[in-house]
Amino acid sequence: MYSHSRVLSHHYLLLASHKHFSRAIASQGQSSSFVRYSCSHSCSPRLNPLIIQQYRCCGQCSVLTRAFGEDSFDLPLLDEWDLDGNSSGYFLSSSDVTAHRLATLGRGRRRHRKKFGIIISFGLIIFSTMLLLYIDWCAWRIVRLPLPPFYMTRPFLISAFLAAFVGYICIPFFQIFEFIQVFKKEGPVRHLLKKSVPTLGGLLFVPIGIFVTRALGGFSSVEVLGAAGATLAFAAIGLLDDIFSLTTKQKRGLPGWAKVLLEAAVGTSFSIWLDISSISSPYGMKMLVPLPLGLVYLGQYYRLLTSFSFVSMGHGVEITNGLDGLASGIAALAFIGMSIAVLPICSGLAIFGASMAGSCVGFLLHNRYKASVYMGDIGSLALGGALASMAACTGMFLPLLISSGVFVVEASSVVIQAIYFSITKGLQRLRRYFLHMAPIHRHLQLSGFGEPTIVAGAYIISSLLALLAGYVGLVSA
Known part of the structure; x- marks a missing residue:
């Protein structure tokens, strides 16, 4: 050769x-x-x-x-x-x-980007570990009850280690069985070069997060059991979507309307289950949304908010899952922010969030630039469903909105692009597109930013949002 x-x-x-x-x-x-x-x-x-x-x-x-x-x-x-x-x-x-000089320069730039991807990934791991250690140190002040040592750090580290270990074993088998990611033809050119990277990575880390929660927490509370069930239900929808995509060799798996209907059905079923089950609420009643200024009773509107959260979070994570390490790192930070927010209300859900954050971090070691595996829709939808279930069980929708701010911006950019295109469709003098390409991380790519640079910026923003979400959740509770 x-x-x-x-x-x-x-x-x-x-x-x-x-x-x-x-x-x-x-x-x-x-x-x-x-x-x-x-x-x-x-x-x-x-x-x-x-x-x-x-x-x-x-x-x-x-x-x-x-x-x-x-x-x-x-x-x-x-x-x-x-x-x-x-x-x-x-x-x-x-x-x-000469071409030799260009090729040498290209190899040097790629090595630099790979090193930068490793640095930002380990920076995320160190930040998450230090934050959880600090929360464990002052947890007794938050919960007003004695908690076991390293209550949130232990499930985080165990899940991270197991997810990384399982990835090293199973990813070669994914390549052998040719579970290859399918990209859109109208996407950026450089993404067509990733045609040999396997998908279905959600199978590697989503079950591990639930397993560690079961091993350490034992599903002692009804909320944890419901959150795990909602996560698996969304994972099943994503798996079905990935199977359709792999068998047809096209990016689109399930039709969009079918996916929305299935997600809405899971969200509605979860809200009904919340209404009929006996959930231990510190406020003495259900359907409450804690806010920094007080409690808001929504009544039957709580079901609509729950269903909307499930659908929007699932699609938000799925849309963000377009760059190496972007969705997995942001999801880990969002889980940490939600774990801090729900700790005074349901400490079992805090273990669930820490375990899911650790599994995302362990998967990030394989999904960072340049990725050796992608999570697929089975991973992205499961993460969205897990985040929405944590908010629905505790009423912490405001911390969910804050900690998932990057997901919200990514999904909103797609909506804005579609609305702007519809408005300016008949106006020849105006640009027909608000962004170069939606979602916004594609726009940044086409504007000249490299993948690790975009991901690093998203990590910094998500870290600040996670801290803010945890603070708002503690104040609200």
């Missing part, structure tokens, strides 16, 4: 396949900047499926191409392209920069 530096050693630069390059140019519109390369050559290239052979030049030509880079534009670097038999290429001849 010829290396890229050897194949392109005579200054012949393969920019992109015709299909991918055209799509990248179209996605940027007419405002894209171009660089003109001129040379005293008129070339007659001859393309082999695997080897780009040397060709002779006999005249003058002018090649118009675009300056590129993986972070600045939506085009990958040389070493990430698959030279298969179905790709046709553009070539240019340059006497200034």
Whole structure:
């Protein structure tokens, strides 16, 4: 197999396949900047499926191409392209920069991004561990009852270790059985290069979070049992969606309306179960929403709020699950914020949240940039259902909104994009799209930000939101 530096050693630069390059140019519109390369050559290239052979030049030509880079534009670097038999290429001849230098520069940038991905992942783990240790240290002041040592840190660390260990064992089998993630064709070009990454990673960490909760807490409270049941129900919907996607080799699995109906059915069933079950509420009555200024009784509207929370959280996490390590890291921080908020009301749910946060962190070690596995809809929907169930059992909807702020923004960007497109559809002088591409992390990508940079920013924002959500929950309770 010829290396890229050897194949392109005579200054012949393969920019992109015709299909991918055209799509990248179209996605940027007419405002894209171009660089003109001129040379005293008129070339007659001859393309082999695997080897780009040397060709002779006999005249003058002018090649118009675009300056590129993986972070600045939506085009990958040389070493990430698959030279298969179905790709046709553009070539240019340059006497200034050799392909070997470009390939070396590309490898250096990728190594830097991988190191940055490792740093932000371990930074998230250290922050989460230190925060939970502090909460355990002052938990007796919050609950006013003696709790076992390392009440929340222990399930967090155990789940993280088990999820990481199971991932190292099972991911090779996912690759063998070809559980490969399917990407949308209209998405960014560089995501088509991740076509060999397996999915269904939710099978690796969602059961572990529930198992650790069962082992340490024993499902002693009705709330924990209901939260675990709602999580598994949403995981089943996601698994069904992933199976349809894998069997049809298309990004869309279940129809959108069917998925919404199933999620709404689970949310409605959960709200009815809350109404008829005997939940130990410190307020002496159900259907209450604790707020910093007092308690609000919603009555039958509590069911509508519960169903809406389940549907919106499921879709919010699913939409955010588009970059390496984005959804798993944000979900871990959201679970920590919710665990702190619900600790005075239901300490068993705090164990459940810490266990789910730890399983997300353990999965993050395999899902960070560059990811070796994706969680799939089975993981994203299960995380959304778990967060919504914690809020529904305790009434902590305001801390849920705060801790899941990134999920809310991601889902809102899709809605805003659709509304803006509908309003400006008949107006030719206005832009037809509010963002380059929805959701907002795609817009940031096409604006020139790299994946680890976007993920690091989201982690910082989610960390602050988790602290705020925990504080608001403690004040409200």
